[in-house]
C-alpha cells in the first residue's frame with residue numbers, strides 16, 4: 001500500500017492496525033492488509049459479520065514475524081504445554097500466542113475473534129463463517145496465490161462454500177506435508193476430517 005491510501009477494513013481494524021504497526025514489520029503488515037482486503041468480499045458473500053471477520057483478519061498474524069526462539073520463549077514463560085509438533089515447528093505457536101497477546105495487550109475481548117486467531121493455521125471444526133472467511137482469505141491472498149497457483153481451486157470453491165474451500169486447502173497442505181516432509185498439526189487433520197464429514201452429509 002502506498003502512503004496516503006486508506007487501508008481496507010473498519011475503523012476498529014484500522015485502529016488495531018495502527019497499534020500493530022509499531023511492532024510488526026512492514027512485510028507482515030502488508031500481508032495482513034491483503035488478508036483484510038480478501039476477507040471482506042468473502043464475509044459479505046457468505047453472510048458473515050464483516051466487522052468481526054475483519055478484526056480477526058487484522059489481528060491474526062500479530063506474532064507471525066517472531067523467531068522460533070522467541071515463540072518458544074514466550075510459550076515457556078506462560079507455562080504452556082506444548083505438543084511435540086509445536087516444538088518441532090514453533091511457528092505453529094504464533095496463532096495461540098497471538099490470541100493471548102491480543103487479549104492482554106490490545107484489549108480484544110471478542111471470543112469468536114480470539115478463537116479464530118488462535119486456530120487460524122490448522123482451522124477448527126467449531127469455526128463459523130467469520131472464522132472461515134478469515135482462514136480462507138489468509139490462504140489465498142494474492143501473494144500466496146502468485147507463489148502457489150494451485151490455490152486458485154480454493155478461490156473457486158470459496159464462491160459457493162467457505163468450508164469446501166477450507167477443506168481443499170487442508171487437503172493441499174496434507175499433500176505438501178508429505179512432499180516436503182513436515183508434520184501436520186493434529187488439529188489440521190481433525191479439522192479436515194470434520195469438514196469432509198460435514199460436507200459429505202450435504
Ligand SMILES: [Fe+2]
Pocket residue numbers: 060061064094120121
Ligand atoms: Fe498466520
Ligand SMILES: [Fe+2]
Pocket residue numbers: 031035060061138
Ligand atoms: Fe497470515
